[in-house]
Amino acid sequence: MKQFIDFIPLILFFIVYKMAPAEVQFAGHTFEPIYTATAMLIASSIVVYGALLVIQRRLDKAQWLTFGACLVFGGLTLALHQDAILKWKAPVVNWLFALAFAGSHFVGDRPLIQRIMGHAVHLTDSLWAKLNIAWVVFFLICGFAQLYVAFTFPSIWVDFKLFGSLGMTLLFLIGQGVFLARHMHDEPTGEKPKD
Structure with missing residues (x-):
């Protein structure tokens, strides 16, 4: 079950990437599907790992590493508008x-x-x-x-x-x-x- 929970943000990233329109306009900015999906990856990671932290009162080291990498690489991808960072x-x-x-x-x-x-x-x-x-x-x-x-x-x-x-x-x-x-x-x- 634990391994499936760790894949939830990735699955949501995939779904949003596949279902997102070619471009999304938000607050005067244009977002391509990769950036919309990246925002979902970050948001769902916060929810999933936050819930695990509340329920279990801890995350294992691998989960901390995955969560931190998601925030750093995903955040930089959105901030710099460079999908190569997420790759x-x-x-x-x-x-x-x-x-x-x-x-x-x-x-x-x-x-x-x-x-x-x-x-x-x-x-x-x-x-x-x-x-x-x-x-x-x-x-x-x-x-x-x-x-x-x-x-x-x-x-x-x-x-x-x-x-x-x-x-x-x-x-x-x-x-x-x-x-x-x-x-x-x-x-x-x-x-x-x-x-």
């Missing part, structure tokens, strides 16, 4: 996630994926490291794919932002599920799983 949001956020996962190999006692999933899954240290590296590679690929499509195929960028992101995430999660299913019943050989 950098997804790659930068993905690369920051990749950096966090990669950095967890050197900072702390466990890889980040083990800190996230360790309460539910028991693996050996080497399998946790492999899974964590897979997340690093996933986020790097997602960032480069978003950047490539945004600046090479701008006409399909918004479609790819929603369906490409969801598709890549779904495929990766299926792959992760297969990986975990293969190894969850293995008996560790000399290496104890860490909690």
